[in-house]
Amino acid sequence: MNTAKRIVVIGSVNMDLVCRVPRIPVPGETLLGENLITIPGGKGANQAVAAAKLAVPETDVYLIARVGDDDFGQRLLNGISRHHVRTEQVTITEGAASGCAMILVDREGENSIVVAPGANSKLTPEDLDRAQTLIAGAAVVLVQLEIPLETVRRAIEIARGAGAFTILDPAPVPPRGLPRDLFGVDLLTPNQGEAELLLGRTRTHRVKLKKLPDPKSIAGGLLERGARAVALKLGHKGALFVDRNGQIERAKPHKVSVRDTTAAGDAFSGALAVGRSEGMDWPQLLRFANAAGAACCEGFGAQPALPTREQVGKLFNR
Numbered sequence: 001m002n003t004a005k006r007i008v009v010i011g012s013v014n015m016d017l018v019c020r021v022p023r024i025p026v027p028g029e030t031l032l033g034e035n036l037i038t039i040p041g042g043k044g045a046n047q048a049v050a051a052a053k054l055a056v057p058e059t060d061v062y063l064i065a066r067v068g069d070d071d072f073g074q075r076l077l078n079g080i081s082r083h084h085v086r087t088e089q090v091t092i093t094e095g096a097a098s099g100c101a102m103i104l105v106d107r108e109g110e111n112s113i114v115v116a117p118g119a120n121s122k123l124t125p126e127d128l129d130r131a132q133t134l135i136a137g138a139a140v141v142l143v144q145l146e147i148p149l150e151t152v153r154r155a156i157e158i159a160r161g162a163g164a165f166t167i168l169d170p171a172p173v174p175p176r177g178l179p180r181d182l183f184g185v186d187l188l189t190p191n192q193g194e195a196e197l198l199l200g201r202t203r204t205h206r207v208k209l210k211k212l213p214d215p216k217s218i219a220g221g222l223l224e225r226g227a228r229a230v231a232l233k234l235g236h237k238g239a240l241f242v243d244r245n246g247q248i249e250r251a252k253p254h255k256v257s258v259r260d261t262t263a264a265g266d267a268f269s270g271a272l273a274v275g276r277s278e279g280m281d282w283p284q285l286l287r288f289a290n291a292a293g294a295a296c297c298e299g300f301g302a303q304p305a306l307p308t309r310e311q312v313g314k315l316f317n318r
Contacts, residue, residue: 005059007051007273008138008164010128010155011044012120012146013065013080013090014099015072016262016302021104024112033104038072040079041101041302042120043144043169046263049083050270050306051142054292059277062138064089064131064155065147066119068098073119079303089131093119099146109258109297115146115172123147125154136162139277142269144169149179156185165276169269173197183226187276189269191233195222215240216248231286233268235261239290241282249283251290254315256298263302268293271312291315 019033048063055061063085067073069092076098081087099118105111128135128151135141141159143152143166152168159166166185170178173194190198192215199221201213219230219242229243234253241249271292275285292312299305 005056005277006138007055007059007061007140007142007277008064008135009044009048009051009061009142009273010064010135010147010151011047011142011144012042012099012117013045013063013067013076014042014101014115014120014146015039015076016041016101016103018103018105018262018301021106023106024104024110037301039301039304040076041263042076042099043146043171043266045076045080045085046266046302046306047142047144047169047270047273048085049080049303050263050267050292051273052083052085053306054271054274054309054312056278059274060086062086062089062134064123064128064134066091066093066096066123066127068092068096068119069094070098072098072100083303089127089134091127093122096122103262105260105262109260111260111262113262117146120147123151125151127151128154128158132158135159135164138162138164140165140167140273142167142169142273144269145171145174149174149182153179153182156182167269167273167276169265170194170198171265180226183222185227187229187231187272188222188227189231189233189265189272190222191235191265192218195219195230195232198222198225216242231268231272231289233265233293239268239286239293241286243282247282249286251286254291254294256294256315258297260300260305261297263305264293264296266302267296267306270306288312288316
């Protein structure tokens with residue numbers, strides 16, 4: 001095993017219950033949708049699969065997570081393994097249901113998601129202590145917020161103590177905001193709406209009549225909170241990278257046929273982990289991640305839509 005190229009993803013594993021609808025319903029409204037589909041998902045699992053599909057064969061991608069002792073749990077575990085993600089540290093949790101996400105996808109490919117954490121809420125700092133050697137030997141450690149915050153905190157502590165590069169995808173943003181100490185990662189990867197919430201601002205990215213905040217000022221605000229660098233996902237406007245040294249990089253959007261945006265952010269974050277493990281410079285790395293997010297939008301569902309290296313390369317090289 002080449003430990004210099006090890007990527008460790010710590011996060012959630014969910015079964016996504018997906019239904020296509022003509023539009024997202026308003027409160028109190030009932031709509032008829034298309035057939036309900038069960039698709040493996042969860043930010044942790046998605047990002048691990050994304051990394052495994054994009055990485056070179058020499059790179060080992062591990063997932064540290066929990067699933068329930070139910071039918072969903074075994075299906076999820078089998079699906080992750082089929083994508084060549086190492087699952088030795090995925091624990092089957094007795095007496096707990098696997099995490100589930102209820103996802104509505106409209107005709108434009110936009111989605112609305114509600115997550116029931118299940119076994120994901122049982123992932124503890126002690127689980128990470130048992131995997132400390134694995135985490136400490138990683139080139140990149142990637143974490144999200146569908147697991148308890150104390151577990152996220154411990155993951156970052158172990159990774160930073162060992163000199164691993166830390167990436168935090170701060171989604172979903174906690175209702176009370178992100179604790180100050182969790183900003184202190186090597187790379188923070190929110191979308192614009194999440195970034196505004198992290199800064200205590202009202203969402204504005206879907207309000208057509210109001211001027212959008214400057215993405216550079218938003219990224220700068222996150223740097224002031226403690227992040228060493230920020231890769232800001234801007235959807236149809238591409239992506240922006242800003243770090244404390246004043247480096248600013250932009251990635252232009254790609255014109256793709258959007259079918260479903262569900263795991264585009266996970267593809268972006270997984271690609272960042274892969275590119276960092278391979279030593280890409282920031283202009284190349286941002287373009288690589290931006291292309292991965294765009295390519296994901298052309299598929300449907302979470303893990304089935306995550307692109308291969310070849311698919312990303314077609315957009316990257318345009």
